[in-house]
Amino acid sequence: KQEVTQIPAALSVPEGENLVLNCSFTDSAIYNLQWFRQDPGKGLTSLLLIQSSQREQTSGRLNASLDKSSGRSTLYIAASQPGDSATYLCAVHSGGGADGLTFGKGTHLIIQP
Amino acid sequence: DGGITQSPKYLFRKEGQNVTLSCEQNLNHDAMYWYRQDPGQGLRLIYYSQIVNDFQKGDIAEGYSVSREKKESFPLTVTSAQKNPTAFYLCASSIGRSSENTIYFGEGSWLTVV
DSSP states (O other), rough: OOOEEESSSEEEEEEOOOEEEEEEEEEOOOOOOEEEEEEEEEEEEEEEEEEETOOOOETTTEEEEEEEETEEEEEESOOOGGOOOEEEEEEEEOOTTTTOOOOOEEEEEEOOO | OOEEEEEEEEEOOOTTOOEEEEEEOOOOOOOEEEEETTTSSSSEEEEEEEETEEEEOOOTTTEEEESSBBTTOEEEEEEETTTTOEEEEEEEEEETTTSSSSSSSOOOEEEOOO
């Protein structure tokens, strides 16, 4: 059974810093990995989708990498801003279950002004 | 604007009562999903529908029911058999099965038992 772990569970950094969020998964046989952002009391917003054949995806100040063999993905946020404060979740699609998706519990990020 | 609309945003349920959460999408997506989110936990799948008139149970389907009579609509009923229904409920959709496609979420519905 696929398991997804996100470390750290919470992170607080000063504005302007570059930071890395981690996502690890136990079964490397995946179709894709997706990063989401969730603001308090809101739904999830898709940030980046990495297919299993890809190594990374970029969108603005965000860069997500995927190392399938080691079961790891990182989300790099450059020049962090207070508006980046949110919970970041990763989800792995590995074919198990009705939807094939396994979500991590998220990293709660606070950017201090 | 294209998107997923969930209603109501907040709902209170009395003991023994069934309630229905609405989910409508205008993205022309075939697949739709219902997830439950509890504090400090990852999302858990309740039900999944790949096409109209077809749906499958997820990991925690007991006490819930769904229908998929139209492509754009996937309502979730929380029945009185669900013993701990207080949670945040998220509806989602994707073009096809999520093996290749981005999954999009609605804004969620809060359900509280009173």
